[in-house]
Amino acid sequence: MEMKKRLTLELRNKKPGEVKELVLDNCRSDDGKIVGLSSDFENLEFLSMININLLSVSNLPKLNKLRKLELSDNRISGGLEVLAERTPNLTHLNLSGNKIKDINTLEPLKKLPNLHSLDLFNCEVTTLMDYRESVFALLPQLTYLDGFDADDQEAPDSDPEADGDGLEDEYENGEEGEEEDDDDEEDDLDEEVIDDEDDEDDDLEGEEEEDGVDDEEEDEEEDGEDDEEDEADDDLPRGEKRKRNLEDEGEEDPEDEEDDEDD
Secondary structure, eight states: OBHHHHHHHHHTTOOGGGOSEEEOTTOBOBTTBOOSOOTTOTTOOEEEOOSSOOOOOTTOOOOTTOOEEEOOSSOOOSOTHHHHHHOTTOOEEEOTTSOOOOGGGGGGGGGOTTOOEEEOTTOGGGGSTTHHHHHHHHOTTOSEETTBOTTOOBOOOSOHHHHTHHHHHHHHHHHHHHHHHHHHHHHHHHHHHHHHHHHHHHHHHHHHHHHHHHHHHHHHHHHHHHHHHHHHHHHSOHHHHHHHHHHHHTOOOHHHHHHHHHO
16 A cells, blocks of 8 residues: 555544554555655654665655654665655664664764664674674764663663553453452352351251151150159049050959859
């Protein structure tokens, strides 16, 4: 896609002055030069033109508010003085994968007082002897070169929104929070199940106790009836008691038998 057409799509009916970030990666430049971009993008802070077969930045417009410029994987070999003239407040510059061969090519960047991060990965200049020491000496305002400072300490993620790290952290925290919530819910369910089981055990114990009481009451009632019968028997005369016992056992009284014989 041509750069002009890509610019139209990226604007999405916005005015150039309303745009703060602009990504034109992988489109086609015009003869290796920037086209369609003008100083009307006065509020632009982030500009990315990765892999657009760019040979020169000579057509870059005046962008006073531009802070981060991505130019990796192009064919730029020089002409960096344009950056000092038209992007005076630049803080991040990525020139990795270009055709920069000499340390002196970077000298115009001395005029960028706010530049503290420079990337030159896969540029031929990185193969030179004492490359890092030479660049830090040439550009004393630099803090990070190729992602590391002069003491080989890695640069922190200073722009989490641009590289997506911030969003990934929020997503992971969200998952952990959900997992923790799930664990809490499971614990609550387990506690409810345990409570229900305890309640069931208590109910069963209560029922068993009630059954035991009922059985004891029945035994006491039966014993009471037997005692009453025994007391009633004690009140009867001896003959009547004996007769009653014999009747209960199904035997006849011998006296009755004698009376029958006399008859």
